[in-house]
Structures are given as structure tokens and as C-alpha cells.
Amino acid sequence: MSQQAVNGVSHRGRVLTLDSMNPNVKRVEYAVRGPIVQRAVQLEKELKEGVKKPFTEVIKANIGDAHAMGQKPITFFRQVLALCSYPALLEDSKFPEDAKQRARRILEACGGHSIGAYSASQGIECIRQDVAHYIEKRDGGIPSNPDNIYLSTGASDAIVTILKLLVCGEGRDRTGVMISIPQYPLYSAALADLGAVQINYYLDEDNCWSLNITELRRALSAAREHCNPRVLCIINPGNPTGQVQSRQCIEDVIRFAKEEHLFLMADEVYQDNVYAEGCQFHSFKKVLFEMGPEYSNTVEMASFHSTSKCYMGECGFRGGYMEVINLDPEVKAQLIKLVSVRLCPPVPGQALLDLVVNPPQPDEPSYATFMKERTAVLSALAEKARLTEQIFNTVPGITCNPVQGAMYTFPRVTLPQKAIDKAKELGLVPDMFYCMRLLDEEGICLVPGSGFGQREGTYHFRMTILPPTEKLKVVLQKIQEFQLRFTQEFS
């Protein structure tokens, strides 16, 4: 408290006030770490201080943070990273030879043989080459050029960078960006921050959250009235919905993008997280090239990947990359300039990415353990996905689409009118009210659907499927009990 305020003298105007602040910042919201999380943190503090609650711990099923929920890191990756951090360990016989080989190779590529040195802004060259090889292998041999690969600080960094390049114009000519509803709020936050126009297209809840070209067309023509739509964003597998797009759908989207002259942004960070029978990940790049030169030579696209999800779950390393296709060479030069301002992505994250795209091969000593660990993580997630869908669909008032992929479930909850009214009374969005009550009563932190977008009049919440299976079962049960109580209270 300033001395003046204490003395009762009116506070001299600050330079930075809500009025003088960048107005775009006010529009930025990020539900995943928004008010409900702040409340959760508050409750945790109270629990620590010994305050009695109807629960003994707050379960944070709000953010896709695998390790925080107990998922174990992949041993091989951590061994290599440890070797890179403290190269004296290269003499330690407890580390396998294949880990040491990779560490040496990475260190060789670093300035001064240290992960402490800055790297080139676009990322360490040999790592970009490895990423390109990985993409080629994944996509059945379709060539990938390392010059089109930009390493980044998680996928978010690359996504925002591309958006920065794409957003321009004033008034009716302002760039419009199409995003799916529901969406991962990084997009809406970034668009708000950049002052771009957000164009919502609704995924079809009744059809497993599938994407509908008719709906894309509707959204686009409506948007053309008031802005200049230039970008189409897709998250596949989806967040928060978990849907895995069919190959046909991806082709349709590419065709649509070409017809309507839209830049495609394909967020594919969950590409290894595919669980449902009959579902398969198809990369946008692969499909684009398989559609022939008419498309592969013209459609402009950026696809994104990261080390934070899949089976690695290494959010804290901030590793990621984007591959750009058919970008204008002059724009590429601007892109290089943009990324150089932030110097370089964290080098440990780059190193980790290198391991992800270049994991132990069948003939290497660490292969068996690596595959075991990887399979364990992915199959646990698949099991939890199935379990979650099954249990939620037995709860009256909750319906849940199959969790085909990613790490979340986005069930729909029917709220009694009285509850909706009560929420309004309290100045809360109804699903926020629901989630806050759930948090206060059961210590379970979810994110209300309003944070991701949903059709008017519908309510959802997003829950991660990351807690260990036993804990997840408890969480599901508690939500079930809460739902029954809540419905009764407001009947």
C-alpha cells in the first residue's frame, strides 16, 4: 500500500491502468488456468493450512499435464538428457551405449558442446534433419525439407508465431481465423491478443464431434460479411473433444481450404494418442500430398507437433516444431526474422524432440524397455478413455462421446433450470457454477465447457483422463455422486 494511500491522499495516476493498457490484453482469457484453477490453488493452500474440507486433496483434472498426474517419463529420454546436461556422465557405465551415442551427437551439434549455448533461431540443424526424416517415415516416404522445419518452444510458440504472420488488415479487411468450437483456448487467447477476428465453426456433437464441411461453409460465408477470413485451424486428434478425423474428412477440409483460399493450421500434437477401434491418425501433410500436385503444390499449410503430449508428456521441456508447406519464400524470410527475436527455443527441449523423432530402434539395447514403457502409457490411456466413456454414460444427466484420442473427455451435462437461474443470480456462467460446486464439494478441478466454446444452451466440462486408473475411477464415481446430488438440489 502506498504511503499516499495510507495518508489518505488520492493516488497519483499510474501509467499502466486498465484504461491505458493494451485493450487486446483485456480480451485474453485462458480457461485452462483461469478462475477455477485459481480457486483450486486456494483450496490447496487451505488444505495445507489444515482447514477441514470434504476431501483431502484437490485433483487437478483440468490441465493436460501428464507427469503432474503421476505418469512416468520415458527412461531412455531422461538418460540422454542427463548425459547432455552433465557430460561427465558419459564415463558412467550405468548408462547404455545407445543413450551415450545420441547424447554425443546432440552435444556435437551444440555451440561449445553444451546445451547451455544458444542455438540457431530455427533450431539445431541436425535435429531439424531428424525431424524431417521422422516425418518422411511417418508419412510413407513423402519428402520433408529440413528448411521447412522450425523448432519451437512447445507447439504453442509456433502456433502464435504463424498467427502473427497471418493477422493483418483493418476493419472489414481484418484477418479472420476459423477455429473449431469447442477449441483449445490457446487459439482464442492468441486471436484476442493479436486482435484477429475469431470465426467459430461448430463440431457436430451428435456425430462424435465430427467436422462438417457444410458447417465450415456456413461459418465462412457469415464471416465474409465482416472480416477477411484467411486461416482455418484444425486440432486433430481434437482438444477437448478427442475426435480423430477420418481420412475422408481431412481430404474434404483440404479441398475446402484450396477452394476458399485459406491457410491451413493443423495442430497434431496428439498424433500418437489414438485409442478407438477403427480410428487412425492421418497427417494433413500426407493426405495433402496424396491428393496430387494440384493440391500439394498450392495449399499453404503449417502442421504442429510437441513433446508435451502423446506418450512423452514432457510439458516442462517445452519442445516442439512446425513444418510449413508452400510458404512464400519472402514470408519465410520474415518468419526467420520473427523467430530470431526470441533468440532460440530451449535447447533441452530441442534435444528431447530429437529423441522423440529418433527413438531406440529394434537392434538397440534400450529398445525393449522403451517399447514397454511407451506401450504401457498408451494402453493405460486407451483403457482410461474407454472407462471414462463407459461410466459417464451411465450417469443420468451426463452424456459422453467416445474418447477416440487425445487426453480429454468433454461430456455434456444437462443442468436443471433452477441451477441455471442460480448461476445467473451469482453472475456465473452455468457450467462454471457447476464446476465450482464440484470443486468445493469434492475437490475435483475440471474446466467448464464455456472455456472451450459450446453451442448456445448446452453445457459441458472438460476432464483429463490422466490421473492413474485407480484414482480416475474414484474421480468418476465422485462426479457421479455429485451429479446426482446437484440434480436433486436443483430439481
Added chain:
Amino acid sequence: VIDVFQGDLHKAGMKPLTFVRQVLAACVYPPLINSSNLPLDARQRTQEELGRCVGGSVGEGNVCGLMTWKKMKMLVVQDPQGGAEKTHRTQLSLLCDNYYFCGFGPWLRTQALLNREASPRTGVLIPVPCHNKTVLSIMQLGAVAVPYYLSEEQGWALQVEELQRALESAKGVCNPVALYIINPGNPAGIYSSQCGDQVIRFAWEKRLFLLVDEVYQDCVYGENCEFVSYKRTLSEMGPPFSGTVELASFHSVSKSFSGEYVCGLRAGYVELVNLDPAVMKYIHTLFSKDSCETVLGQIALDLMMDPPKPGDPSYLLYKQEIEQIRTVLVHNVKRVHEVVNSLPGFSCSPIEGGLFAFPRLHLTPKAIQKAKVTAEMQEDPDTFYCTRLLEEGGVFTGPGWEYGQKEGTYHIRFCIAVPQDVMEELLRRLSSFHMTFMKDFS
């Protein structure tokens, strides 16, 4: 090629700190906690750090305040206490919410301050010379950079009269809202607390938000020089300043030598003082949407602030390594000053802080003309000099115009944080090249 273009110690061959690397490695691969190859304190420290991660893994994303409490304590401890000021300083420093980790340096977080849509446009006063990314960053955020010139004759000192002039020059062009200070400077300058006092007064009078980049705070060499943080100066000035001047100060592991100069970890923090609580809410959202900085980076920061103490097993080696780095740097700045000043047409102020030398090239008009004519692309003499120096001398430096300089003056910038033998070689090549150049273009 001797690459001294950037301030990257590891690339230049300086060795990392053993203790830091041991802890980072063990944090990454926890089975090392049981390894007898690592000293006990490194292993214990690892457990402490991992203990703060919810799932015990550095792979988790964590909200920007994970290490906050410890940081707070350390920073208060490092700030020498002083009588009646103690309480006030404590108030300023113990507000956990006011510390945010940021991996990319100040600019990407100042978007709250810089209103892209404002008319007239927002302005930020920046020093000349200055880190070259600054102007780019400001422009990217839609603001106008308003230069104020540091005084080369006075060892690159900041003069308040010059700030006044700069502010005047902005009239009709933009609306200056912030004053950016680099302390110690990049590429040059270190300010006394007296100067800090005057600057704060100026900021208070003219209603400017103070953005203070203090990433080089550990790199101070001058005999009578001491790093004094703006926050400390501010709190020592007492009311009305201490309670009203809005300040954001930045620090980072990239340039700290009690840390590790780990540029590649991209870790730093910003401390926000006297900000409007309503605005802080939004700043908090901005930080959380942009996802946390790497956990390893935060750990490195923590190690920087809380290094091994006397009595700890790693202390002696740690101290030795730090001293070694410091000795090299102190030696290097002396040598650079000696050698450059002994060469004709070349001068250098004493390097009192930071990681760079920014010597001045004195070229006659004839030489300038001749150089311009010879230069393939008619570039400026300093660029020409640097290009030639790279091609003929094999030393990669940066031309002064990239950092800003007074019209008609020419400089080059190079990093002085290289091993001693590399520095000798650099100076040898530089001298030899310089003599030839001066002869050819006299």
C-alpha cells in the same frame, strides 16, 4: 573463426558450472540421486527441487509460481537491509504474485503496456547503443522507439538531460509511456545509484513506466563499481517514489555468472513493482496462457540464487569455477581496453560491466569515403570493417549501427567472455587487421 558476435559463453568455450550441471542432470534422471558419482549436496538439492514438482518430474508444466517462495526469500536476503527501509523493501519483495518467470526476456511480456491501437502511438524511450533485438521487439508490438543517447565521453553514462531531450523529441510523434534501461548496459555502460536516483525521479515526474533490464547484474568489473538494482534504489528513496513509480525489472540465467550463463535454457524472471492490482490480474492471465518456462530453466534460476554455501561439499569447486570465470572476465576487459587504446584510430572506454566491448573506430572523412567506395554494397564503414575483419581476420563481430550510435560515429561490438587464450588470439588478429585496415584506408 572466433565468434564473439553474441554473448554466449558456452559457444565461446567457457566451461559450465559443475554443481549446476550435476543437479540438472539428476533432476532430469532421478536415479542419479543414488549415484555416488555425484556429491551429496548436489543429490540433496535435486531432491529438494523435485520435491517442488507435483509429480516429482521436471517434465510437468507448472504454473509460473512454482519456485516463487524460495526466490522471494533469496532476493530479500541478497538485498542488504537498511534500517527503516527494511519494512518497505520487504513489502515490495515478498509479494509472491509479483514475480513471474519468463523465458524470453522482457519484450514479449510488455504487450500489456504497449497499446497497439493507441493514437498517438505508444512510445518507449530506449538507450543508444542498445541490444539490437529491442527495436525489433518494440516495433513488433506496434510501438515507437524513442532513442536517448548514452554519453560515450563519460564512459557511456546516462544523463537525465538527455532523457529530457529525448522526451521532448517525442512530442507530436508518439506518446511515451515507458523508459527502458539496461543496467549494466548492453553493449555498454553501468549506472551508479546516484544515476538511478535521478532516473527514478525523472520517471516519476514524467509519468513513465520503468522497464529495467538487469540481466548483466553479475557482470560488474570496474574497481569502484557496484551493481545497484533499480528496485533497491527505488525502495531506498522512500515515498512518494517507492510507492508509486511502476517498475518491471528483469533478470535471467543467460548472463549470470553465479548461475551458469545457460543461454540455451531460456530462463529468467521479471519482478513487478507498484502495478495496478486490476492490471496484475490480466498480466497473470497473459503469463499463464503462454505456458510456463522450462522447469529446468526455473531450477537453474533457483540454483543461481541459492548456490552452494561454505561447508557444502561442492562449495570449494563451485567457488573456484566462479572465480575462474570472473578472473578471466576481469582480465579480458583490461586487455581489451589496453590493446584497443594502443591502436591508432581505435578507442575504448573502460569496460565496467556487461559482457561486451564497444570500441569506437575513428576514421577520417577520407577514410570513410574510400571505404564506402570500396565496399561492395556501399555499406557503412563499421559494417565494412566487420565484414573485412571476419573475412580476413576470422573474427566475427557486430557493427555499431546494429546497436545504435551517434550519427557520424562508428563502433564494433564483441563479447569479452571467452577463454583467455582465445581473447589473446582475438586481440592479436584484431590488432593486425586493424593496422592493415587503417593503412589501406587512411
